[in-house]
Amino acid sequence: MAYQALYRKYRPDSFDGVAGQKAIVQTLINAVKQQKIAHAYLFCGPRGTGKTSIAKVFAKMLNCEHQESAPCGSCKNCLDFQNGAHPDIIEIDAASNNGVDEVRNLIEKVKYAPMEGKYKVYIIDEVHMMSTGAFNALLKTIEEPPAHVIFIFATTEPHKVLPTIISRCQRFDFHKVSVSDIVERLQYVLDQEHVQMDEEAVRMIAVLADGGMRDALSILDQCIAYAQDAITIEDINAIYGITTPAEKGLLLHNVIQNNYLEMVNQIEELNEKGIDIRRLTSDLIDLLKESLIYSLTEDEHLISSAYQDVIREQLIQIPKSRRFQMLDVLMDTFEKYRNASDVLSYFEVAMLKLLNIREEKTTAEISSTDSSADNKPKVQPVIQNQMNDLSKADRPIEKPAPEPQIPSSDLPKKENDVSRETSKQPAMSLEPRETAEKKQECLFDMEEEAQKEQSATKEEPSLMIDDTYVLRLLVGANKQERQMDDEKFRDLPDYLNELDWAKYANAIKNTEIVASGKNYIVLSAASTIEAKEINQIEQKEGFLSFTNQLLGISKKVFAIDHEQRKRVIGRFKEQMIQGKLPEPVHIEVKKEKKQKETVKTTEEKLTDLFGDEIVFMEE
Template identity: 50%
Template sequence: MAYKALYRTYRPSSFEEVAGQQHIVQTLKHAIEQNKIAHAYLFCGPRGTGKTSIAKIFAKTINCTSEGHRPCQQCENCLEVQNGSHPDIVEIDAASNNGVEEVRNLIEKVKYAPLKGKYKVYIIDEVHMMSTGAFNALLKTIEEPPAHVIFILATTEPHKVLPTIISRCQRFDFTKVPSKEIEHRIHTILNAENITCEEEVIRIISQLADGGLRDALSILDQCIAYAQNNIEVHHINEIYGITTVSEKIQMLNDIIDQNAVSLMDKVESIIEKGIDIKRLTVDLIELLKESILFEYTKDSSLLKILGSTEAQHLVEKTTLQKRFSMIHLLMEAYDKYRNAANVPSYFEVCMLQMLDVASLKEENNIHIAEENKQSNVKPNVSRETLVKEKPSLILADEEEDDEYIGNIEEEKEEISEENIQKEEIKQYEKSIKPLDNEFLLSLLAGANKPEKAKDIEKFNNLDFYMMDLNYAKYANLLKHCLIVASGNNYIVLCTDNQPEANEINEADQQDKFGELMVKLLEKNKKVFAIAKEQQKIVIQLFKDRMIAGTLPQPAYIEPKMIEKKVEKQMSEEEKVLDLFGEENIIVTEE
């Protein structure tokens, strides 16, 4: 006798054996008990979740002749449905019978009474494959079939089914089978088949099945064929090209430890073995995600892949911010795989980018309350300098980010004088290198919408000052800038490239913008400039940190004071000399 696949051998024969879908099972059982059976059903959901199995159990139950529990599995109707020979249970594959003629033949047979059972049940699988003409031919029959006929339509793509068909059916949406139920079912089958299997193998099978029990049993079938009666982790790794959890953690360790040679050797080995790069990318995302979840909750019961020791190891090895950045790089790479001609190359580049993220030095964050508590610097700052606004900001040319960030309604706590560290703010002021992302996050957290709206309106008057000899040089520096965010005493601008941003920051450190800001914005605001590339990174970091609840405390910038200069009246000759330079003027006597 030919071998019968596990998913066929162990197909459920009663509602009690169905894995998952309890909401559907319960509804159908109640409908049968109360004799409220509909004339048409639409079963929708992912592949391998039990649509046709439940349809057959339903057909068996309503035709069972037992007076007690149904289906009894012993009467003639039950046995014939079980072995697929019942004349009144008709299975149709719409993929190959999707024309108008096939439907007309079906309609012609519908009018005949059932031969053995109480009902004739038509199970039409993959019904979305039917043509529009076939659907239209079926409409009237589905709406008003004979009393002895029940239609069960099954599909993985309900959006392709005509709305007029859907409206004539009771719709049941099948969900993915939970991993725990898949694992329980696999255990039952392994015991029945007398096969030993490592627990990790069962977990991996459940993960690969992605909620499809049929897929899980097909994978198990293949593992049994390969490993016979004793399945170990390396067997499934070899069959499906999967790396072990320890190998993935070692890759992350190499990234965090900046061991580029070891990392690239591992990547090369993975590519040579033909391991599924997409699956590996998803697995690395899951590992990092679980470590973040564990850091927040300290609840090992939420871990599905990592053990608590492994999760704690990743927590201690690197910061939350870096792990979030790594996840975003992996997600970007996975998104690009769809159109990539060479997926391994994208993966290699992603690994190198992660090395770059992991290499960023940890700097003291002057705005995080926890670090402030550890600091001994306690400058004397007046409370008038504290910003008491909500962290609502508008980001330049980012309407989606405006909606995303601008609606934050968390009230800020008042920050004590001990939390403001002048010494470290001065270090930022002395530097003309790109501003630190953490510092920028604190600037964004302290910004607000109304202030920015005012500044944008006033910034439109910048052209007027480009013709003024006193302000032209510095107005021209700002002419291509866009306002990213505004606080009471500062403004964050975005420019095309980093050299321009550095030049603006250097000019501000030398207090070159003071009088221009007073004229333009009616406030002497400190100017911070960033390049477009850094703006994108900081916006994404802001989103992640806001979701995670780890945004730094808002930046508090002291108002800059402008010294009033006593203007000396200049003669006409002195004005000319000042304008053109003495060396460029030749004085001749008439």
């Protein structure tokens, strides 16, 4: 006898052999017991989830002669169906019988009574392949079929079925089979086939099947052909190009330790072995996700047993904030694989980004430390000396020992001797408290002079906004405001050529909205120069009139460059995870006073926009 594939050999012949779909199975069993059988059913869901198998078991159950134990598998109707010779259970492939003529032929046969069973059951597979004309031809028959006819439609794409057909059927949505149900069914098949397989390998097949029982049996069939009677996880990895948990752990270990060379060499080795890069990326995402679950719950039962050692020994040492950032990079890369011609290059770039996360964080920490150090008040050396003198002045003054009197005529005369003597004489006559108070007054005078000198030599304030202030702006923003501003920001090109608004529109035409609050908007410019120009216009003139014209509400404009945007958003995510976000900024926008508008001529408008040196008016 010719070899039969496992998914055909172990197709369930009763509801007990169906993996998953317990709610659907129970509903159909109850319908038969209570004699509440509909005239048309629609089974829809992913491939390999049991739609056709359940349809056949249901048809067999309807025509079984022993309704108490249906399907019994021993009566004539059950045996005829198992041999594929039952005249009243008809299977139709809609992919090859999708025309109007085939449907008309079916309608002609519907009116005839069943030959052996109680019902004539039509199982139409891939029903979405039928043409619109065929659906319309079948519409009336489905709505009012003979009492002995039951239609069961199966499809993987229910959105392609006409709504008029769906509304006349009882719809059952099949879901992907869970990993545990697939494992249970695979264990049964392995026992029947007398094949040994590791538990880890069985679970790997269930994961690879992605919710499809038929796919799981096909994978098992291929593994048996490769490894015969004893299958290990290494065999599955070799067949399907999957990395082991140890290899994934080593790859992430190189990332953690900043081993650039070892990481690149390992990626090349995996590529030479034919590893599926898409699957590797998905596995790394799962590994990081499970490590975060373990860090947050500390429950090993919630994570895969294959990953427990890697998580405990390596990943648990990485800060949770960094693991979240690594997940963002990998998930974004996995999304880009759809349109990628060279998946390996995308993966290598993603891994380099993972290595760079730590460097960016370190740089941000250093900059924040430097900024905090810069914000500390600095004491001028002169003032510090005066403070030291003040501390000395608080001490009691000891009178010096009397010096021998020397005639002044015997000493050499020098300039300023008289002034020095006169300056010393009053100090000697003061009491210690008076000396301290006088020195304190002198200190305050010198501090005031130092502040004046500092303010006189101080440069203009920086046009770039502080990271902390931008962070507080992001905290006070909300998604709804941003969505509204994004919609209205599309009208910006309409103002580029208007004389009244061209200056403001051109200033922000190459920006993106980072966040929007009730009274403000944060924009991201491509360069620092562009951001400074926008902030300069905001400081001197303001964008209130223009934002009122563009957005329908007056808002202050804050501009940052792309680097600052990336840096601040990283801090926002990290502090949000830690629950340490600062208080939002409260922005108040003063209403502009209405002034008498002076009507400007075209020449004046052009001069304001381009300058006197460019505009020349001619008659």
